[in-house]
Amino acid sequence: MNVVSSARVRPEIQQELLDDYPNVHFHFFERMEIVGSALEEADVLITYGEDVTEEHLQAAKKLKWIMVISAGVEQLPFQAIKEKGIIVTNAKGIHAIPMAEYTLSMMLQVARNAKRLISLEQEQTWDRRVPMIELNGQTVGVLGAGAIGQEIARLAKAFRMKTIGMNSTGRTVSSFDQIVPPASVDTLLKNSDFVVSVLPFTKKTEGFMTYERFQLMKPSAVFINIGRGKTVKQTELLKALEEKAISHAVLDVFEEEPLEENHPFWTMDSVTVTPHLSGISRQYQPRAFAIFRENFDSFLAGNPPLINRINLDEGY
Template structure:
């Protein structure tokens, strides 16, 4: 069996895979340009999900499984993959701990006025009138109650926050006090003091956070986006912030990245900008390898009880 990877892996991780599966042939490359020739007759392909095209998929001869070493799969050519009957799995859940930690750090940063306190410190200003807010008793609304959203809810409950989650079915999810569907989105928005978007990029979610949605939030609400920049209509968010329809936005993802130097977000006092790093962790690749090995064992045994299987019709 031939396994080709276009992902950059540390030597120890590559050596571990080779040692654990001596009967398999691994071919590691830095990018698709280097991998393409071997990919054409590979059985398994490991990728970050951004280098596959419909043209490449139609050329592969034996490919049975694509393992994506990220949670986002929106750039995959789903139609061609489905036509070829290729299994796709991803690394969903790999980001849940760092992204949940980031989210709570940002919630605390806003509630405890960290930006103002740091500014005062730099200016040698002693001001005990800076307003402080407790998280206890506040409500957190999470758009996307998957692995990441659930981890965020778990951490929020430690702070005695009420948690409301949104998913497609409205089914119960651990760590959420209430669950709603998109038809009940207004209820979540009206009740929440903090609204966190962990939404994927799909035709149904792109530009979902628009003026109408923002106007349903509390004027004191904080919006946090760690999902996809495409989920938000940025001009609508800017207007909502300027007109006081919401209090603050914490943004880790944007329509265009890197965020252009002249973008209004950089200068807005009620916006916190971070450079798409909420999921960064030194445990990223080891966790991805763990998911891959779990599925590889299923693949080799023929049991096919895979985790993180992507629904090619829905795109996640």
């Protein structure tokens, strides 16, 4: 059994795998470009999902399973994977805690006008006329009521917020007062003080947030995107902000990354930009490899890995 990793795996996790699976040949690399001939013998490939091409799949003649130690899989060559009958799983769910904490921290920063407070401090200006609001009693709408969305809603409940979520079916999930399907997203947008997008990038979600949908939001509303940049039409968000259709946007992801140097978002008072780090945590790899281990034990026993198995037709 040969397992190849093109992801940079922490040394202590490498050693734990070597110790716990002595009959498995692990080959650890820091990037796909240096994997070389090891790919030809790989039964399992561990990757972040951004470095796998059709050419790699052609070389990996024995490959049966790709483990993506991230949630995003949109850059994988799905058609080639389907043709070769390869199973794909991901690490969905490991980002729930850090991304929910990021979201609540940004909601608090906007509500308590942190950008203005920091500016006043740097100017050495004592000004107590800074407008602030409470989260208490506000409504947060979450586009994507999966693991991350549910953790956001759970934390929001601690601030006595109302919670509305959207998922693909409209089925009830924990921590949400109300769930709507995509066809009823207008209800969520019109009634939320904060709208948080955790949407994955698929054919159905590409450009989901349009100018028309931003116009449905309250003029005082805040939009937060921690999902995928291409689920938002960026030029239309810019237009909505310039016209004050919404009051603020917190953006951790963008259509093209990194965000270009002279983009208006960098200097707008109504925008907070962060460099795609809402999911960063010291616990990232331990959580991802806990999922890998459970699936790997099943795989070694002759069963398919089932946790977080990707639907290759849907792309998530």
